Amino acid sequence: MYAQEVCLFGDSIARGVVLDAQDAYKPIKESFASLAAAELGIALINKARFGCTITKGREIIEHYLNRDDVAEDGAAPANAASGASPLLYAHADSAAKPLSSDEARRVEKARRFAFLEFGGNDCDFRWDQISANPRAEHLPATTPERFFAMYGELIDKLKAKGIQPVLMTLPPLDAERYFNWFTRMGLDRRAILEWLGDVQFIYRWHESYSSAIWEIGETYDAPVADIRKIFLEQRNYSRFLCKDGIHPNAEGHQLIKAEIIAFARQLIAQAALNR
Numbered sequence: 001m002y003a004q005e006v007c008l009f010g011d012s013i014a015r016g017v018v019l020d021a022q023d024a025y026k027p028i029k030e031s032f033a034s035l036a037a038a039e040l041g042i043a044l045i046n047k048a049r050f051g052c053t054i055t056k057g058r059e060i061i062e063h064y065l066n067r068d069d070v071a072e073d074g075a076a077p078a079n080a081a082s083g084a085s086p087l088l089y090a091h092a093d094s095a096a097k098p099l100s101s102d103e104a105r106r107v108e109k110a111r112r113f114a115f116l117e118f119g120g121n122d123c124d125f126r127w128d129q130i131s132a133n134p135r136a137e138h139l140p141a142t143t144p145e146r147f148f149a150m151y152g153e154l155i156d157k158l159k160a161k162g163i164q165p166v167l168m169t170l171p172p173l174d175a176e177r178y179f180n181w182f183t184r185m186g187l188d189r190r191a192i193l194e195w196l197g198d199v200q201f202i203y204r205w206h207e208s209y210s211s212a213i214w215e216i217g218e219t220y221d222a223p224v225a226d227i228r229k230i231f232l233e234q235r236n237y238s239r240f241l242c243k244d245g246i247h248p249n250a251e252g253h254q255l256i257k258a259e260i261i262a263f264a265r266q267l268i269a270q271a272a273l274n275r
Contacts (some may be wrong), residue, residue, distance in 0.1 A: 004113070005040050005045065005112040005113070005163075006037070006043070006045065006112070006113045006114075007044075007045045007047060007064070007112075007113070007114045007115070007163075008033050008045070008046045008047065008048055008114075008115045009046060009047050009048060009052075009057055009060060009061055009064075009114060009115070009116050009117070009118075009193070009247070010048040010052060010057065010115075010116060010117030010118055010168070011048060011049065011050065011051065011052040011053075011117065011118065011120055011121050011251065012025070012031060012048070012049075012050040012051065012052075013048075013117060013120060013171065013247060013248060014046070014048035014117040014168075015027055015031070015046065015049065015050060016028050016029075016030075016031025016032070016033060016034065016248055016253065017049040017050055017247060018242055018248070018249055018250065018253075019242035019243050019244050019247055019249075021261060023243065025050070025247075026102065026234060027122065028253070030252060030253060030254075031253050032248075032253040032254070032255075032256035032257040032260060033046055033048075033255040035254070036256075036257045036260040036261055036264075038258070039130075039261055040261065040264060044215070047060055047061075047064060048117065049274035051121055052118070052121060053118065053121045053122045053141050053142055054118045054119075054122050054142055054146075054147055054150045054151055054154070055074065055142060055150065057116075057118050057154070058131075058150060058153070058154055061154055061157065061158070062157070063157075065157060065158070065161050065163075069128070079113065083107045093259075112161075112162060112163045112164065112165070113163065113164045113165075113166060113249050114163050114165050115165075115166045115168060116151075116154065116155075116165055116166065116167050116168060117168040117170075118147075118151065119147065119170050119209040119210060119212070119213060120170055120206070120209075121141055121171075122141050122142035122209060123139060123141070123142070123147075123205055123206050123208070123209040124141055125138055125139075125140055125141075126138065126183050127183070127187055127192060128187060130191070130192050131183075131188040131191050131192050132188075132191075132193040132196035133185040134188075134192065134194045134260060135194075135195075136205070138195065138264050144204075144208065144209070144212060147209065147212060148189075148212055148216055151167075151213075151216045151220075152216060152219065152220050155167075155216070155220040155222050156220065159232075164220065165222045166223050166224070166225055167213050167217045167222055167223070167224045168207065168213070168224070168225045168227055169210045169213050169214070169225070169226050169227055169228040169229070169251070170209060170210040170213070170227075170228055171227060171228055171231050171241075171248050171252065171256070172203070172206075172207070172210075172228055172231050172232060172237060173200075173202065173203060173206050173241070173245050173246045174198050174203075174208050174237075174238040174241055174245035175199050175202040175203040175245070176199055176245070177238065177241070177244065177245030178202060178241070178244060178246050179192075179199050179202060180245075181243065181244040181245055181246075187272050210228050213273050223267065225259065225263045226263075227259050227260070229259070230255050230256070230258065230259045231248075231252070231255060234255075239251070240252035240255055257273075
């Protein structure tokens with residue numbers, strides 16, 4: 001199978017942003033996306049942006065799809081290279097749903113792919129507002145219902161342009177480390193804890209959005225790369241996260257890279273068996 005176009009849409013994790021020794025956010029050259037693209041021999045178009053939610057992601061994707069060289073329903077872009085590099089696809093664990101014959105044929109036919117990594121910013125709250133008024137109602141940046149619906153719309157838009165979407169689960173966060181990070185500048189920790197109930201609610205809430213990605217993939221017939229699993233298999237996954245508790249560090253990006261490459265090889269093997 002050959003890929004004429006592989007895009008990545010998402011937030012700062014997909015962009016390769018880490019927290020450096022001076023507590024500044026900076027992209028690294030050895031991000032999972034760059035590493036995987038190099039090893040797989042593909043040219044990657046990275047459209048991920050820091051702080052991106054599914055709402056902002058939709059704007060970026062719609063702008064991308066409105067390019068003159070994006071054709072309808074599977075036609076290759078006019079400027080697509082005839083000798084594109086092989087795309088080895090993605091890894092699902094043994095419990096993941098295998099591709100159906102129809103799915104495998106569609107993946108095999110597709111020459112353009114979009115990896116989608118959203119949810120980490122969507123599930124986040126305005127902690128300053130919670131600190132100021134913990135007894136008020138507070139909503140996340142994107143409610144679960146809206147997240148599900150908008151993600152589905154994006155999948156349909158990409159498929160309509162002949163682009164195969166691949167969803168990515170979320171790396172787990174370290175709730176205590178993240179709580180310490182976002183309250184470090186003087187937010188009322190006691191007030192925020194009153195609203196949370198317990199610090200681990202942050203983990204559980206974040207996890208619910210990652211779980212929703214599986215449901216979205218099932219509902220909209222899109223494969224899911226489970227990058228969360230490889231973190232949770234580590235005895236201490238927090239050592240693969242930055243000081244803020246939410247961004248994978250350089251070692252974390254190596255974990256994600258390995259999972260994406262394994263996922264890629266399994267998917268192409270499944271497609272070959274279903275020809």
